[in-house]
Every structure is written in C-alpha cells, then in structure tokens.
Amino acid sequence: MAxxxxxxxxxxxxxxxxxxxxxxxxxxxxxxxMVPFLAIVTSLILGGIIIAVSSPPVLAAWxxxxxxxxxxxxxxxxxxxxxxxxxxxxxFGSPAQIAQSIKEWxxxxxxxxxxxxxxxxxxxxxxxxPYIFAGLAVALGFRCNLFNIGAEGQLFVGGLAAAYxxxxxxxxxxxxxxxxxxxxxxxxxAIWGSxxxxxxxxxxxxxxxxxxxxxxxxxxxxxxxxxGPMARPDGLPITPEIRPSAYLPSLFPRPMRxxxxxxxxxxxxxxxxxxxxxxxxxxxxxxxGANQNAARTAGVRISxxxxxxMAISGALAGxxxxxxxxxxxxxxxxxxxxxxGFDSIALALLGNSHPLGVVLASLLFxxxxxxxARMQSVVGIPVEIIRIIQGMVIVFVAAxxxxxxxxxxxxxxxxEALLARSPGS
Amino acid sequence: MPPLLELRGITKxxxxxLANDRIDLTLNEGEILALLGENGAGKTTLMNVLYGLYKPxxxxxxxxxxxxxxxxxxxxxxxxxxxxxxxxMLVPVFTVTENVMLGVETVKAGVFLDRLAASTRISEISxxxxxxxxxxxxxxxxxxxxxxxxxxIKVLYRQAEILIFDEPTAVLTPQEVEEFFxxxxxxxxxxxxxxxxxxxxxxxxxxxDKIIVLRNGKVVGSTTPDQAxxxxxxxxxVGREVIxxxxxxxxxxxxxxxxxxxxxxxxxxxxxxxxGVSFQVRAGEVLGVAGVQGNGQTQLVEAxxxxxxxxxxxxxxxGRDTSKASPxxxxxxxxxxxxxxRQKDGLVLSFTVAENLVLNTYYETPFARGISLQNxxxxxxxxxxxxxxxxxxxxxxxxxxxxxxxxxxxxxxxREFSRLIKLLVASQPTRxxxxxxxxxxxxxxxxxxxxxxxxxxxxxxxxxxxxLSDRIAVMFKGKILAILPVEEATRxxxxxxxxxxxxxxx
Numbered sequence: 056m057a058x059x060x061x062x063x064x065x066x067x068x069x070x071x072x073x074x075x076x077x078x079x080x081x082x083x084x085x086x087x088x089m090v091p092f093l094a095i096v097t098s099l100i101l102g103g104i105i106i107a108v109s110s111p112p113v114l115a116a117w118x119x120x121x122x123x124x125x126x127x128x129x130x131x132x133x134x135x136x137x138x139x140x141x142x143x144x145x146x147f148g149s150p151a152q153i154a155q156s157i158k159e160w161x162x163x164x165x166x167x168x169x170x171x172x173x174x175x176x177x178x179x180x181x182x183x184x185p186y187i188f189a190g191l192a193v194a195l196g197f198r199c200n201l202f203n204i205g206a207e208g209q210l211f212v213g214g215l216a217a218a219y220x221x222x223x224x225x226x227x228x229x230x231x232x233x234x235x236x237x238x239x240x241x242x243x244x245a246i247w248g249s250x251x252x253x254x255x256x257x258x259x260x261x262x263x264x265x266x267x268x269x270x271x272x273x274x275x276x277x278x279x280x281x282x283g284p285m286a287r288p289d290g291l292p293i294t295p296e297i298r299p300s301a302y303l304p305s306l307f308p309r310p311m312r313x314x315x316x317x318x319x320x321x322x323x324x325x326x327x328x329x330x331x332x333x334x335x336x337x338x339x340x341x342x343x344g345a346n347q348n349a350a351r352t353a354g355v356r357i358s359x360x361x362x363x364x365m366a367i368s369g370a371l372a373g374x375x376x377x378x379x380x381x382x383x384x385x386x387x388x389x390x391x392x393x394x395x396g397f398d399s400i401a402l403a404l405l406g407n408s409h410p411l412g413v414v415l416a417s418l419l420f421x422x423x424x425x426x427x428a429r430m431q432s433v434v435g436i437p438v439e440i441i442r443i444i445q446g447m448v449i450v451f452v453a454a455x456x457x458x459x460x461x462x463x464x465x466x467x468x469x470x471e472a473l474l475a476r477s478p479g480s
Numbered sequence: 481m482p483p484l485l486e487l488r489g490i491t492k493x494x495x496x497x498l499a500n501d502r503i504d505l506t507l508n509e510g511e512i513l514a515l516l517g518e519n520g521a522g523k524t525t526l527m528n529v530l531y532g533l534y535k536p537x538x539x540x541x542x543x544x545x546x547x548x549x550x551x552x553x554x555x556x557x558x559x560x561x562x563x564x565x566x567x568x569m570l571v572p573v574f575t576v577t578e579n580v581m582l583g584v585e586t587v588k589a590g591v592f593l594d595r596l597a598a599s600t601r602i603s604e605i606s607x608x609x610x611x612x613x614x615x616x617x618x619x620x621x622x623x624x625x626x627x628x629x630x631x632x633i634k635v636l637y638r639q640a641e642i643l644i645f646d647e648p649t650a651v652l653t654p655q656e657v658e659e660f661f662x663x664x665x666x667x668x669x670x671x672x673x674x675x676x677x678x679x680x681x682x683x684x685x686x687x688x689d690k691i692i693v694l695r696n697g698k699v700v701g702s703t704t705p706d707q708a709x710x711x712x713x714x715x716x717x718v719g720r721e722v723i724x725x726x727x728x729x730x731x732x733x734x735x736x737x738x739x740x741x742x743x744x745x746x747x748x749x750x751x752x753x754x755x756g757v758s759f760q761v762r763a764g765e766v767l768g769v770a771g772v773q774g775n776g777q778t779q780l781v782e783a784x785x786x787x788x789x790x791x792x793x794x795x796x797x798x799g800r801d802t803s804k805a806s807p808x809x810x811x812x813x814x815x816x817x818x819x820x821x822r823q824k825d826g827l828v829l830s831f832t833v834a835e836n837l838v839l840n841t842y843y844e845t846p847f848a849r850g851i852s853l854q855n856x857x858x859x860x861x862x863x864x865x866x867x868x869x870x871x872x873x874x875x876x877x878x879x880x881x882x883x884x885x886x887x888x889x890x891x892x893x894x895r896e897f898s899r900l901i902k903l904l905v906a907s908q909p910t911r912x913x914x915x916x917x918x919x920x921x922x923x924x925x926x927x928x929x930x931x932x933x934x935x936x937x938x939x940x941x942x943x944x945x946x947x948l949s950d951r952i953a954v955m956f957k958g959k960i961l962a963i964l965p966v967e968e969a970t971r972x973x974x975x976x977x978x979x980x981x982x983x984x985x986x
Binding site: 332333334335336337338341342345346348349350351352353354355356 | 785787806807808811812817819824825826827828829830831835839840842843848851852853855
C-alpha cells in the first residue's frame with residue numbers, strides 16, 4: 056500500500072478539519088431548528104387572524120371600518136390578545152397567580168393556593184405524556200422506514216391490558232403490581248405491532264394498511280371487552296377501578312394530576328435515543344431504514360429487523376395507553392383516547408423522528424391542548440382553533456419551502472443536492 | 481471570433497473543501513475538450529457549475545463572448561448546454577420516446593401527448609448523428625451502449641450545442657467504445673462541441689483535441705494529444721510519477737478457497753442469468769472474470785455472497801457448502817465483498833464515515849460489547865483506517881455522502897480490507913475512480929493476494945483484469961466461455977470472447 060508517496064500537499068488531517076466540521080454541524084443544527092420555530096410562530100400569527108375573523112364582534116367592527124377604523128383595529132387586537140393570553144394561562148398558568156401563591160406559601164405554609172396556581176402547568180405536562188410515548192413509537196418506526204399508523208390501536212390494547220392487570224390481580228405490593236401492569240401494556244402493544252410487522256416481513260404487505268386495520272380490530276375488541284368480560288358489575292361499559300397498588304403515583308396532591316408517567320416518558324425517550332444510536336440493534340434498525348440494500352449486503356437480517364421494530368414501536372404505543380390508565384383514569388372507558396395515536400404521527404414528523412424532537416413537539420402539543428380548554432371556557436374561542444394551529448405547524452414543517460420562501464431563508468445546503476452524490480470527479 | 485464557451489476564474493467552496501480554485505477554461509466551436517483529474521480534483525463540480533446545479537462563489541461564465549448567469553439546468557439548456565451523466569437518468573419502464581420527451585413534452589390541444597411528433601424528431605436526430613435507436617423500445621430492454629445513445633439523443637433533442645459527457649465509456653465494451661467515438665466525431669462534424677470528463681488516459685489521447693488536467697481544484701496543465709503521453713498525463717493528475725503497471729510476484733496458489741460447481745442462478749425476471757458455471761479460486765491467486773456488464777456477472781456475485789438464491793449447483797468456501805448460506809454467514813466465513821454499486825449496496829449514504837467503516841462489523845468486539853456499541857473504539861478504528869487507506873474526508877463524523885466517489889470506494893475498501901479475509905469478491909472495484917485511487921486499490925488487491933487471500937475480481941475493464949489477474953475467465957450470456965492464464969490472454973482474444981466468439985481460444 057503506497058501510503059508514503061500518495062499524500063499530496065493538501066491532505067487534510069482529521070484534527071484540523073474537525074473545527075470546520077463542528078462549525079458546519081452547528082450551522083446545520085441552527086438551520087434545522089429555524090424552520091420548526093418559524094413554523095410555530097407563523098402558525099400562531101395565522102391562528103390569530105383566524106380567531107379575529109371568526110369572532111362576530113370583530114367582524115361587526117370591521118364592517119364599520121371606515122367610520123371607526125380605530126375601533127376595528129383595537130377590538131381585533133384585544134380579542135386576539137385575550138385569546139392568546141387565555142391560551143398561555145391555560146397552558147402555563149398565570150404568572151401573577153403563581154407569584155401570589157408563592158408569597159402566601161412563604162407566609163403561611165398553605166400549599167393549596169400553590170397547587171392551584173401550578174395546576175395548568177401540570178395539566179399541560181400530563182397531556183404531553185401520552186404524546187411522548189406515542190410519538191416515540193411512530194418515530195422509531197420511521198427510523199426503519201416503517202409507517203406505524205396503528206399507534207392508536209396499540210394504545211388501546213395497551214390500556215386494556217394494563218387495566219386488566221390493574222384490577223384483576225389482588226394482593227400484590229405496588230413495586231410488583233405497577234411494573235407488571237406496565238409490562239402488560241407493553242406486551243399487548245408489542246404483539247399488536249408485531250402482527251403487521253410479520254405480515255410485511257414475510258409477505259411484503261404494507262404496514263400502513265395493516266396497522267390501520269388492526270386499529271379497527273382493537274376498537275371493536277375494546278367495545279366487546281368493555282361491554283362484556285371486562286365491564287363493571289353494574290353494567291356500564293367501563294372497567295372496574297384498578298387497585299391503588301397499580302397506580303402510577305401522583306407527585307402532588309389534588310388538584311394537580313401530574314404523575315410519574317411524565318418522568319417515565321422522559322426516561323423512555325432517553326432510552327430510545329440510547330437504543331437507536333448506541334446499540335447494535337438500533338444501528339441495524341437505522342441501517343434498514345436508510346438503505347435496505349446496503350443493510351442486506353452487510354449481513355443484516357431485514358425480516359427480523361422489521362418485525363422487531365414494529366414490535367418495539369407497538370410496545371411504546373401500548374405504554375402510552377398504559378400510562379393513561381395507570382396514571383390518570385385508573386380505569387378504562389370506551390371514550391378512552393382522544394386521538395393521541397394519530398396526532399403522534401404528525402408529532403414524529405415534527406420532531407424529525409428524533410427522541411429529543413419528539414419530546415419537544417409533544418410538549419408543544421400538550422401545552423397547546425392545555426391552553427385550548429381555557430381559551431374556550433374563558434374567551435369562548437372554540438378548541439378547534441388549536442387543531443387548526445397544530446395543523447398549520449405540521450404543514451409548514453412538512454413543506455419547509457413555504458417558510459423558507461416567506462422568510463427568505465437560504466435553501467438547504469447545496470451538497471445535499473441529489474446530484475452531488477454522483478461518483479467520480 | 482470569441483470562443484464558444486469560456487469559464488473565467490470559477491471558484492466554488494464547500495464546508496471544509498475548496499472544490500474549484502479560480503479555474504479558467506475555454507472551449508472553441510467544434511472542439512473536443514477532455515477534462516482529466518483525480519477524484520476530488522473538481523471535474524464534476526466544475527461541470528455542475530456549468531450546468532447550473534451549483535452556483536459559483538466567484539468567477540464568470542461567457543457563452544459566445546457574453547456573460548451569462550446560469551441558475552439551474554433550465555438556463556443551461558436554454559444556452560445550448562446539455563449534460564450526459566455517468567449514471568443514466570432514464571425511466572426503465574418508459575419507451576425511448578417517452579424518456580426523451582420527458583419534461584419537454586410535445587402536446588396536441590394542450591393536454592394530449594403527441595408521441596408521434598416526438599418520435600419523428602427522434603428518428604431524425606438518430607439518423608443525422610448516427611445514433612441507431614428504436615423510438616418505441618422500452619429502455620429497460622436496451623443494452624447499456626444503446627441506453628447511452630438515448631441519453632445523447634435527449635440532449636440533442638433539447639438543442640444542445642455544447643455536450644458534456646461525464647465518464648461516457650465507463651460501461652462500454654471495447655467495440656461499443658469505438659462506436660461511441662464515431663458518434664462523437666459525427667457530432668463534431670455537424671457543428672457540436674464536446675466536453676469530455678474521463679479517467680481513461682488512452683481514450684482521451686485518442687479522441688480529444690485539447691486536454692485540461694485538474695488537480696485539487698486547480699488547472700495544472702493544458703495540453704494536446706501530440707504533446708502528451710499516458711505517463712505525462714497521469715503524472716500531471718497525481719502530481720508525481722505514477723506507476724501504471726503493478727509489480728506482481730508470480731502467483732503461488734495454495735488451497736482451493738472458492739469452489740463453484742454448475743451454478744444456476746435466475747435474475748429478477750426469472751430468466752437464467754448464470755447458466756452452469758464452474759470454477760475454482762485458490763488462495764494467493766486472482767481470478768478475473770471479464771465480460772460486458774449484463775452477462776450474468778452481477779447475479780454470479782450475488783449468489784456467491786448470499787444475496788441471491790441458487791437454482792442449481794453448489795458453492796463452497798473453504799470446503800463448507802455456502803449454497804444456502806446467509807450473507808452474514810458468508811461474511812463471517814472470511815469473505816469480503818466490494819459491491820459493484822457502492823452507493824446502493826456498499827454504503828449507507830446518510831451514515832457517517834465512521835459508521836460506514838463498521839457497517840458489517842459493528843456487532844463484533846471491540847466495536848460492541850453485547851448489544852452496546854463501543855463508540856470510542858469505533859472512532860479510533862475509523863481514524864486509523866482513513867489514514868491508512870488515504871481517504872480524503874473532512875472527518876469521520878461527516879456523512880459519507882459528502883465524499884467523492886473515489887473516497888467513498890476507499891471507505892468500502894478500508895472496511896473490507898481491514899478484516900481477516902480469506903476470500904475477496906470485488907465487483908468493479910475501481911468504477912468511476914481516478915488514476916491515483918485505481919493505483920492504490922489495485923495495490924491493495926495485489927497485496928491481499930500476496931498475503932494468501934483468494935481474489936475473485938469481476939470487472940468490465942479489460943485493463944484492470946489483465947493487470948491484476950493470474951487467470952482470466954470470460955463470461956458471456958451466463959456461461960464461462962474460457963478460463964485462460966493471463967500470459968495467454970490478449971486484448972483481442974478477450975474482446976472476441978466477451979462478444980461471444982468462442983473459437984478465439986484455440
């Protein structure tokens with residue numbers, strides 16, 4: 056090997072280049088955060104316009120614009136401002152109230168006002184939690200180029216399994232009962248996810264179709280179980296209450312509903328990160344997702360990886376369901392989930408299929424959800440506005456050219472261009 | 481009369497790399513200009529600038545004396561610049577006509593495709609320039625040489641005056657290359673001007689009017705075929721004396737490492753691709769498989785490496801039957817595979833250089849302990865290997881897609897050759913590479929062979945086969961027509977065998 060003569064003068068030594076490389080990475084990270092950030096900001100602005108336009112008093116004021124222009128403008132501003140303030144307070148809580156309650160607590164030791172003040176914030180975290188689990192599930196699938204549209208159904212069976220273990224098994228101490236119930240949810244979701252995985256691996260049947268079909272099966276299964284074998288003695292389509300030994304414990308007393316599920320979700324997010332980038336199996340999953348041909352040539356067993364990935368993805372979604380039952384509802388009813396599984400698909404995309412991105416996106420969606428209720432009750436703005444805002448965020452992130460065009464951002468690095476990959480000179 | 485095309489001071493920077501450094505280039509009407517250079521020298525970058533795929537950081541482009549701005553391929557095409565890429569951009573399931581008119585469709589009444597008008601025009605072009613092609617044929621049924629003609633017609637259809645060819649002879653047989661040269665001459669006779677990117681020094685000397693050599697982004701030489709030799713060109717490209725032949729001690733073949741008996745393999749369309757092939761490869765020898773692409777070599781290599789099931793016959797490696805073995809088992813048996821399509825099968829482009837260097841060894845110690853990847857070990861090995869194998873990269877954490885083709889190939893070579901291997905299956909290992917890289921990889925292959933590795937080299941490049949092999953097998957339509965010791969093999973004999981003429985062996 057002629058390595059002595061081969062080096063021309065400008066051969067680049069690794070340490071020198073790592074500075075340039077670090078700069079390029081930093082620039083890349085900044086650039087990749089710009090679009091989601093601007094997407095959110097733009098969506099909020101557009102949401103404000105929609106709020107204004109859908110408010111009868113504002114429309115009336117604008118009809119009289121030429122007589123009283125200032126009226127129209129100031130009314131528009133105040134309506135939108137009130138809506139967003141309500142959204143903020145609903146999501147985070149009122150800073151004034153928080154400050155006040157801290158003062159009171161310092162003075163009198165009364166915790167109740169403190170709990171009241173932080174309630175909104177805690178609710179937002181509670182709402183973020185199932186998003187984190189389900190978002191991780193879908194994101195993991197995406198890493199393997201698999202589209203798990205079945206998170207909702209896997210969530211349901213996870214909830215069913217966790218509920219069953221929660222109410223049916225007696226006499227276990229919490230440190231056994233809770234993990235067991237969680238495990239039940241995980242296994243149920245894993246099985247539910249592995250079926251479409253197996254069908255894809257063996258028969259090439261597309262997982263989009265099969266996961267959707269499995270969703271319907273799980274909804275009907277839930278109906279059946281909740282009106283029959285798993286129903287309460289009084290006949291209502293709800294399971295019995297799970298035993299306290301199976302609860303995911305609350306961190307604080309009522310009215311704060313924040314439970315350990317949130318921290319479990321964060322831990323699982325970290326685990327997924329470690330799994331994907333620091334383990335052999337994770338590398339195989341990513342390889343299969345990035346280039347199945349190269350993975351095959353390198354000896355990876357594609358069929359096995361597909362099944363395993365769908366199983367783990369299902370497990371994570373099942374955990375989302377278990378989380379809701381064990382931490383929040385403590386029993387399972389038919390009106391169990393409000394579309395967490397489907398939103399999580401958008402979430403995973405928003406988070407770029409990376410655990411950190413998923414957590415951030417989940418927090419965004421959770422806080423928006425938390426704020427929406429208050430927006431509706433205090434200012435009368437329907438919660439659907441939030442769905443519109445969420446939808447716009449997703450559209451902007453999925454089609455970054457819109458944001459880039461709007462804000463005159465630089466196009467993506469030229470060396471990402473397809474033709475740069477052609478071999479040769 | 482101003483020159484047809486002038487590039488002045490073209491400079492293009494990428495993070496960590498100055499790809500083009502104040503390049504000046506002039507193309508006169510009716511001229512054939514050859515652009516030579518190592519991988520990473522900046523040839524394709526320069527042509528991508530000309531074609532509008534990149535925007536130059538400095539410099540200007542002048543067409544017929546007037547400055548022009550080229551913001552994308554559309555502008556380039558409007559200016560009469562057309563590019564025939566090394567990797568064809570054809571839709572296999574479309575006809576020739578559909579492929580040629582894609583993007584500039586002729587329409588009747590605004591919405592209906594007018595295939596007839598297009599195919600008439602294609603026939604005209606075909607006639608005028610001597611590019612025989614059937615407008616109604618499906619591209620996937622055409623041989624590579626004919627597909628290339630389709631690419632050329634595409635460019636002429638859009639009224640190109642300046643044609644840029646990127647490695648046009650990479651996939652052609654010696655006979656097809658001759659045809660191609662005739663086409664080039666006929667294009668020039670009819671007023672076209674040609675820029676030719678190539679690594680093949682002998683072809684460049686044969687066809688070019690002017691030769692420009694790039695090295696590290698700069699123009700280092702401008703010469704003509706009268707003034708240059710293969711040796712002088714190679715030296716300019718690399719910046720030092722280049723050894724064009726490999727010093728090889730005579731083969732000392734040992735035990736049989738690879739034994740193939742009566743192998744039958746089908747292709748994706750369930751047609752026979754490998755038709756009863758038998759041969760042996762011993763330790764310490766190189767068996768070269770020559771032949772034009774598409775005669776079953778791909779399927780043969782896939783069968784040997786476990787990527788394709790076998791219909792009949794047997795394969796054994798070191799005595800163990802591997803006919804039904806999985807790719808991983810074959811790898812673990814000490815086989816290295818350098819695949820013919822590095823980007824499709826050899827690398828994960830979005831992964832880093834470090835990850836690609838352990839693409840098939842990540843699960844072994846020291847790179848993993850159980851399920852846990854040992855990243856410090858992986859990174860250490862990666863740094864060592866890019867140094868040892870002279871891989872030019874800004875670092876090991878860069879996605880391998882950032883590297884030039886030659887360096888990507890070196891990553892694959894670095895990965896495979898760093899393992900303990902008894903059998904090396906190399907398929908077109910120097911496709912699209914520059915002289916320096918070719919020299920290097922050839923050296924690696926010969927060294928492995930000297931160390932006692934058995935090497936199966938599959939390549940459509942006759943020079944490569946003849947330089948490296950101890951014995952040469954020629955494949956034609958799925959059969960091996962002959963296996964000759966290299967001393968008995970001449971270009972003529974091999975060329976005839978590659979075309980199916982069996983009497984040549986006598």
